[in-house]
Amino acid sequence: MTIKTLLAGCCATALYAGAASAQEVRLFSFEGYAEPEWVDAFEAETGCSVSATYTGSVDEMFARMQGSDGADFDLISIDTSLFGRYTGQGLLQPYDMSKIPNVANLLPAFQDVAEAQIDGETYGVPIAWGSLALIYDNEAFPDGVDSWEALWSAENAGHVLALDDANNNVTNAAIVLGYEDPFNLTDAQFEAVKQKLIEMKSNLISYYAGFEEGVNIWENSQARLMFSMGEFQAVELAERGFDVTYAIPKEGGIGWLDTWALSKGAQDTDCAHAYVNYYLNGTVGPTMTELKGYGNTTSESAGLDYADRLVWLAPVEDFDRRVQVWNEVKAAN
Numbered sequence: 001m002t003i004k005t006l007l008a009g010c011c012a013t014a015l016y017a018g019a020a021s022a023q024e025v026r027l028f029s030f031e032g033y034a035e036p037e038w039v040d041a042f043e044a045e046t047g048c049s050v051s052a053t054y055t056g057s058v059d060e061m062f063a064r065m066q067g068s069d070g071a072d073f074d075l076i077s078i079d080t081s082l083f084g085r086y087t088g089q090g091l092l093q094p095y096d097m098s099k100i101p102n103v104a105n106l107l108p109a110f111q112d113v114a115e116a117q118i119d120g121e122t123y124g125v126p127i128a129w130g131s132l133a134l135i136y137d138n139e140a141f142p143d144g145v146d147s148w149e150a151l152w153s154a155e156n157a158g159h160v161l162a163l164d165d166a167n168n169n170v171t172n173a174a175i176v177l178g179y180e181d182p183f184n185l186t187d188a189q190f191e192a193v194k195q196k197l198i199e200m201k202s203n204l205i206s207y208y209a210g211f212e213e214g215v216n217i218w219e220n221s222q223a224r225l226m227f228s229m230g231e232f233q234a235v236e237l238a239e240r241g242f243d244v245t246y247a248i249p250k251e252g253g254i255g256w257l258d259t260w261a262l263s264k265g266a267q268d269t270d271c272a273h274a275y276v277n278y279y280l281n282g283t284v285g286p287t288m289t290e291l292k293g294y295g296n297t298t299s300e301s302a303g304l305d306y307a308d309r310l311v312w313l314a315p316v317e318d319f320d321r322r323v324q325v326w327n328e329v330k331a332a333n
Contacts, residue, residue, distance in 0.1 A: 025271040027052040028061060029077035030258070031211045032232055032292035033127065038284045046278070048271035056209030057165045058082065059323065065091050070265030074272040079256040080115035081167075081183075081313035083123055086261065093264045094121035099273035102280035110297040115315070116259055124259030125276050127285070128294040130230045131310055132168055132254040137224035138243045148176045148249045150225055152196075157203045161217055162227040164207035166326035167316060168254060172227065173197050175251050175311055184317045190325060197329040207330070211236070218242070230256075231293030231304075248309045255310025 025048055027034050034052035043049055053073070055061040061076060062085065070091045078086065086092050097103065103111075106126065116124030136145045140159075151160050162169070173193045174182035185193065205221050208214040211229050215236045218226060228234065234246035260276045262269070278284065285296030295301040316322060 023047055023271055024049045024051060024268055025275045026072070026074045026267075027077075027275075028055060028064070028073040028075070029053075030055060030229075032288060032294060033077055033258075035288070035291060037287050037291065038278070042275060042278045046271070046274050048268070048274055050275065054210065056213065057163070058168075059166055060209070062086070065263070068265065070263040071267075072265070073263050074266040074268060075260050075275060076263060077127070077258050078124070078261050079258050079313050080113060080124065080126075081256075081315050083115055083118065083261070084315050085319055087118060087123065091264050092123050093262050093266070094118070094123055095125065095262055095276070096269075096273065097122055099270075100125065100277045100280070102277045102282075105280050105282050105298045107297055107299070110257075113257065113259075124261045125280070126257055126259050126297045127276075127279055128288065128296055129255065129257045129307075130294045130304070131248060131306070132163070132172065132230060132256070133228055134247050134249055134253070135226040135228045135234050135237065135244050136247065138245055140224040144245065145225070145247060146250050148172070148227075148251050151203060151227060152200055153203070156225055158205060159222055159224045160200070160203040160227075161205055161214055161221075161223050161225070162200065162207055163214065163229050164209045164330075165229075166323045167319065169197055169227075169326055169329070170322045171254055171311075171313070171316075175254070178251070182311060183314045190321070194325050194329055197326075198332045201329070201332065215240070235291075235293040248306045252309055252311050253306075255307065255312040257312070 027050065031054050034050060039050045066089055110126040113126055116122060134145060134148065150156060170193055171182045173196045174185060177192060177196060179189055205223055206217060208217050211232050214226060214229060215233055218237060219240060231246060234244055237244050262272055266272050280298055282298050285298040288294055289296045289301050295304045
């Protein structure tokens with residue numbers, strides 16, 4: 001099964017980190033995957049302590065993993081399009097699935113995800129899914145926003161936020177431009193994508209790195225449109241009193257499926273396996289959905305009914321080229 005078949009069902013802030021101690025699992029993830037609602041119970045039940053570091057982007061996560069050869073972390077949260085990039089650099093190791101019996105709790109759609117299987121071994125265990133959609137202010141847009149092109153409209157100059165992320169910006173621009181395969185671009189398409197992204201810069205307040213940074217900029221600026229990192233930002237904005245809508249525009253939106261992946265440099269693989277197993281116990285997933293708005297992989301997620309309108313992330317033609325294009329976009333006037 002590939003991710004494209006899934007119809008049922010992305011401010012680097014260190015919470016606390018450091019050298020691994022006995023019975024400790026060190027997480028490097030996006031926000032929402034290490035909440036006290038389940039971490040406290042996990043620690044009490046297993047005797048394994050949890051340290052967590054949050055990342056602002058997939059590019060930052062890869063750079064830090066590459067810089068330490070994976071030695072700084074035990075588990076990382078990566079989406080299913082990234083396994084080739086990580087395994088190509090020797091940064092991951094396969095799981096001992098006998099230590100994760102709770103995989104039996106995965107919904108059928110997530111039981112056998114091809115992108116997380118390499119040479120017959122499991123390198124990623126699905127934990128959450130969602131999208132990179134459009135957030136807009138309801139007062140500014142009483143009739144709604146149904147197209148990504150709003151990010152380029154001259155009427156919205158000085159009111160747009162966008163995440164600082166190479167692959168997702170390139171992919172989303174390709175979707176907006178109507179390309180059939182946004183993960184395998186031609187030279188001409190790369191150039192068109194670059195120019196499209198440069199054109200959006202005249203409307204930007206800024207780029208942001210990380211869920212929290214994006215929400216903070218929105219709160220302290222004239223933002224009314226955001227290329228978002230996911231459902232959690234809409235939840236957080238609503239909690240801060242903003243009247244916003246989270247929407248999948250008519251062109252479609254990026255869909256992601258996050259997994260826990262086991263670092264090649266993991267120092268406590270027993271606690272790492274235990275944390276993954278605990279995450280699939282049938283209660284953590286729904287709690288995460290309630291708190292953060294992500295879809296989970298062990299129960300149907302109420303309200304997340306747009307999976308069939310998503311373009312699921314897939315391995316790309318040349319990740320390094322996408323990073324280069326994105327750097328050129330950011331450097332352009």
